Structures are given as structure tokens and as C-alpha cells.
Amino acid sequence: MNHSTHHAGGTGTSWRMAAQATLHCLTGCAIGEVLGMVVGTALGLSTWSTVVLAIVLAFVFGYGLTMRGVLLAGVDVRTALKVALAADTISITVMEILDNAVIVVVPGAMEAGLTSGLFWASLAFALVVAFVLTVPINRWLISRGRGHAVVHQYHHRPAPDGSAS
Template sequence: MDHTQHDERPTGTALTRLAVSATLHCLTGCAIGEVLGMVIGTALGWPDLQTVALAVALAFVFGYAFTIGPVMRSGLALRAAIPVALAADTVSITVMEVVDNAVMLSVPGAMDAGLGSWLFWGALAFALAVAFVVTLPVNRWLISRGRGHAVVHAHHGGGHADGDGEPAGDRGGHAHR
């Protein structure tokens, strides 16, 4: 899809591809924080509520960090990159974390299974997969309205797309939320 104006938004397949990319990027940051939080809380024998709180906090930290770095590399100072990351990621990370943790808590015995258990790791992988499926249409809707990941793309080449639907210049480590 060829964009001729900065405010023209992707539609159809290009929009879906951008939403998939954004959701995978969000999933990566969330998964790192989530896994780290679950591992720390489980290893320390913390109750479910404390473990989930740590996992959610770390998911937000890693999710925002995965956007702030590339946005800063595009030329924004940290002070300007932080609001971009907050605008781009807050809804996506929130939805992903609510779904992921609800699924994890709903699997009987998963939180108490321990780090050496297939139940723990299988439930966590399943929870993250469900979170991806639920968050994808949310990100697609946000991007279609110039919100979420679209905010990040305003700082990466003005949101133009090249022939394959990927925003121009948005390969190789740029934020995809």
C-alpha cells in the first residue's frame, strides 16, 4: 500500500500485518517481563497476588523499554520518547496482561506447580498465546484510528509504507506495538 499523505492510515491486509507486527512486539516485551516476574515470584515462594503484581510490573517495564529505545534511536530525546511509548503501549500491554494473568490463574495448579513443572510452563505459554489472540484485534482497531502503534510510526518515516505493507524504514529493530 502506497501512502501519499502522512495522515492516511493503512487498511485491509496492510493494517492487519501492522497489527500482527505490533502485537508480536508487545508480546515480546510482555513475555520477557511476565516470565521473569513469574520465575522470581515462584522461586521465592511468593503468593499468587505478589507474583502476578511483579510479573505485570515487569511486563510494563520491558514493554515500554522495547518502544522507548527505538523511538530514541529515531531522534527523540528520552523526555519526548516516554510519552510516545505510553501512548503507543498502555492499552496493548494492559489488555495483554489482564488476559495473560486471568488465563494463568484459571489453570488449576499452574501457579503452584513450580519452575520445573511442565504445567507451569505450558500454562504460561498458553496464557501468552491467548493474550496475543485477544490483543491483536485491539491493536488493529487502535492503529486504524491513528492510536497505539500508529503513534510510534509517526516517529519512523512519517508512517509511509513501502510495497509490502511494512512502514518504510521500519525494519531491523524499530518498535512494533
């Protein structure tokens, strides 16, 4: 299958590619999500303040990881930001809705505290749920040339110093 079929044809988009794109997005989201939950819980913020902090940080880290890869390909910051917004906004939004909904509905999870197994197990479970339910969405987006597909053109592109990104 050629590159254009892979991204534009719909049927050529593999579940593996969708899972990899989702895992990439989840990495940034998870860093921000965990950091937000830890900081919010440690500071004794309300459930909703902690959730908002976690969501903001998830977007910051999610976009940041994508931008890092695009910037390494020699693209300017403004273009890298546009690419990250186009590539990750839907995926991060879906993951944040799912993982925060899960952790908020698990009885006692938000009040459990950082030393509680319930807190960490709930957070891990929430991230797994977000990953599993976002993979099909990312597959659909990639098959239409959206989502991670807009980043793909920057993979393996020579950086300004001549090295491959």
C-alpha cells in the same frame, strides 16, 4: 495505500500490521511476565504477589522496548516515554489482564513450580491467548491513529549519528 490512509482511515489498517504491533508489544510483555513469574515462583511469593510483580515487569519491559526504538531515532527521553505510554498502554493492559487471568485459572499452574511442564505450558498458552485477543484491539487503535501508529513516525528516522534507526 499511502502512509496517512494506512494509519488514519480505519479500513486501511491491515491485520498483518496489527499482528506485528501486537508481537512487538508482546515481546516486552513476555520478557517481564516470564521474569516476574520465575522470580515470584522461585522466591515462593503468593500467587497475587507474583502476578503483581509480573505485571509491573511487563510494563517496564514493554515500555522499555518501545522507548529504545524511539530513542534510537534521536528523540529525548521525556518524549520517548510519552510516545511509549501512548503507544503501548492499552495493548499492555489488555495483554496483562488476559495472560494473568489465564495462568491464574489453570488449575495448579501457579503452584506447579519452575521445573513443571504445567507451569511453562500454562504461561506459554496464556501469552498466546493474550496475543490472539489483543491483535483486533491493536488493529482498531492503529486505524484511529493510536497505539502503534504513534510510534510509526519514528521508524526509519535518521539517528543523531546519521544512521537509520
